[in-house]
Amino acid sequence: MVTKLFQYFVIILFFGFMSNNSSFAQKIDVKNYKMLYKFNTVKQYDNSRFFEVSFVANNKKDRKIKFPVYGADIKFINVVNDEEFLLGTVKTNKEGYARLILSENQTYYTDAEGYINFIARFESTEALKSIEKELAIKDVFLELDLIEIDSIKKVTLNAYTLDSLKTKIPLEEADVIFSVGGFISNLPIKETSIEDGKFEFEFPDDIPGDVEGNIDVFVSIEDHDDYGNVIQKKKVAWGTFQKLGKQPTLTLWSHYAPIWMYVVLTILLVGVWSNYIYSMINLFRIKKEGKILELESEN
Amino acid sequence: MDLEIRKRELAKEFYPMISKTTRGSKIWIGFLIAIILVGLVAFFLQIVKGHEITGMRDNVVWGIYIINFIFFVCLSYSGAFIAGILHFFKSPWKNSVSRIVEIITILSIMIGPIFILLCIGRLDRLHYLFIYSRIQSPIAWDVLAILTDLIGCLLYLFLTFIPDFAILRDNCENAPKWRRKLYKYLAIGYQDTKSQRDRLYKITKTMSVMIVAMAIITYTVLAWIFSLTLQPGWNSTIFAPYFIVAGIYSGIGVIIIAMFLIRKYYKLEHYIRKAHFIGAGIILLVMSLLYGYFTFSEYFARWFSHSTANHFLLDTLFGRYFWEFIFANYIGVLVPIVILFVKKFRTIKSITFAAVIAVLGLWLNRYLIVVPTLETPYIPIQDTRPEFIHYSSTWIEWALSFAGIAAFVLFFILLMKLIPIIPMSGIIDNEREHKRKQKEVTQNNRLW
Secondary structure: OHHHHHHHHHHHHHHHHHHOHHHOOOOOOHHHEEEEEEEEEEEOOOOOEEEEEEEEEEEOOOOOOEEEOOOOEEEEEEEEOOEEEEEEEEEOOOOOEEEEEEOOOOOOOEOOOOEEEEEEEEOOOOOOOOEEEEEEEEOEEEEEEEEEEOOEEEEEEEEEEEOOOOOEEEOOOEEEEEEEOOOOOOEEEEEEEEOOOEEEEEOOOOOOOOOOOOEEEEEEEEEEOOOEEEEEEEEEOOOOOOOOOOOOOOHHHOOOOOHHHHHHHHHHHHHHHHHHHHHHHHHHHHHHHHHHHHHHHHO | OHHHHHHHHHHHHHHHHHHOOOHHHHHHHHHHHHHHHHHHHHHHHHHHHOHHHOOOOOOOOOOHHHHHHHHHHHHHHHHHHHHHHHHHOOOOOHHHHHHHHHHHHHHHHHHHHHHHHHHOOOHHHOOHHHHOOOOOOHHHHHHHHHHHHHHHHHHHHHHHHHHHHHHHHHHOOOOOHHHHHHHHHHOOOOOOOHHHHHHHHHHHHHHHHHHHHHHHHHHHHHHHHHHOOOOOOOOOOOHHHHHHHHHHHHHHHHHHHHHHHHHHHHOOOOOOOHHHHHHHHHHHHHHHHHHHHHHHHHHHHHHHOOOHHHHHHHHHHHOOOHHHHHHHHHHHHHHHHHHHHOHHHOOHHHHHHHHHHHHHHHHHHHHHHHHHHHHOOOOOOOOOOHHHHOOOOOHHHHHHHHHHHHHHHHHHHHHHHHOOOOOHHHHHHHHHHHHHHHHHHHHHHHHO
């Protein structure tokens, strides 16, 4: 009996330890992991530039197992003719992202062909080897004009780059997307390809805006080989404010009760009270008959 | 002719019961009057000093007054329901319990609404309820329904009393003059002729149906006062049927207790038998099962709803009101079920005990419906005095509550001094029916 109890105790103890995660140490062997290192940059609508590096260790056998590399120093560098200019150093966060935003006033050096070369570099540590990624993009300017002429709302885009003499050079062959701001994501309204840096189209007149009719109109170039990611935005009061449909009203709190209520209450009350009156009339008849009988017996 | 003799016999049997007042009953009546007087003092103080001397505050605006109101109205409703059913279906138990039920019905509908008046801080503005009445408001429906129900119940009670008043008028020559005059007046010239009998039977039957319908409407409207609000613990679609089931449950309980006391005090073992208790006990068992089912559904849905307000309310119920909750929803349901389910336990005393537990449980259930909900509003209560958040009834409220109960018992006793608790006319009707059937059988035999 005691032996059995001991067996049960050991089994319970065993499963207890099994179910406790903290009782097993987990050690990650870096050899089993492939480092995923992505670098991207976006020129934002206020002409600031956003840099982002994603640094994640991915299990070679089971690709579903991923661990973000946390606290890694990422250096963002502008390179010109093998000369490096450090833009900034950022540590990766718990999700493995290192993000840097540089203002519009930041100067970038370009090569002879007008490309800005960026490097995002992770320098080797005891555990991890060094990694770096390069990007070469041209600095693109998107001029977005929203003009209403004779009740026709026109969206005009002028896309160009600047050469060393600050001369505007129209963009050649780039896919652009026009969209309007939404609650969760932007709603594309036009996707087109521009060849001479210019594009014009009529803005649809059925796009809902906010309560004041304002809409954020966006134009963007995404993942272009030469221009990278560029976004421009403008606010305009072209939205049709969508009034909500008729609000469901709590009728019982309205000034007057609904007709059906009067009808139902009247039927109920008339029904009940007429029965009471009917009973009373019958009681009077009983009384009357009683009086007659009383008179008869007296006589 | 022999029916007239039988009427005289019955009057001779029952009249001493209503005319004699023992020393014990005098003391008891005096005690009840004393309680009512204390209640009147409390009422006077409440009028002079305002609701400040009660436990009701800005947050918990309703206390035990409204619980008593619900309790008494539910008694009336269940009484009307049972009385109507007994009369309409000519139940064999009718004679033994119908008058008890009818008196409970009428007294509780008269006393119950007094408690709602006690909740009103400015009684001087009571007439505004009628002047500025909004037909959309459940409160207006409640006033209409209760007034209509009260008049209907009074009328029905009077209809069932008339034949007995007539028997007492014709057969109590030794009664004091005032009593004979009163019986003559109340009997409205009823001579028990066939046409009068048929007429009375017809309107009583219609009224029995009407008061059942009225009772359901009134109690539904009362439940709507709570459930049509969005308060946690009240906003429920099953509140009206839940109230109706709970009403019948407590109503049957009070009827059993009244049957027990009347049987014992007036020595009516011959009329109120064990079979009546077992029958009432079975109904109590069915109602306890139904009530338990509704209670479970109500709280389970709240628990499952994932709504913060409901969880907060349930935390309050299982925390601050733990024992009250256990008594109301576990003991108040399970004890009657156990007692009434086992045949061996079905004695008069144990059935009455089960009824007492059921009635106490139901009263507490009403308390748990009203007070914890008001203590857990949607908007958090901050920086306020504890007595504004938590309700604690004062002696004023208890004095008025006991005065209500005392008034109920006192009027019950006074009504029993006016008319026998066992309807003599019912016994006569039964015997008349029996003779008619015998006559039919004899005639048929002759024809054969």
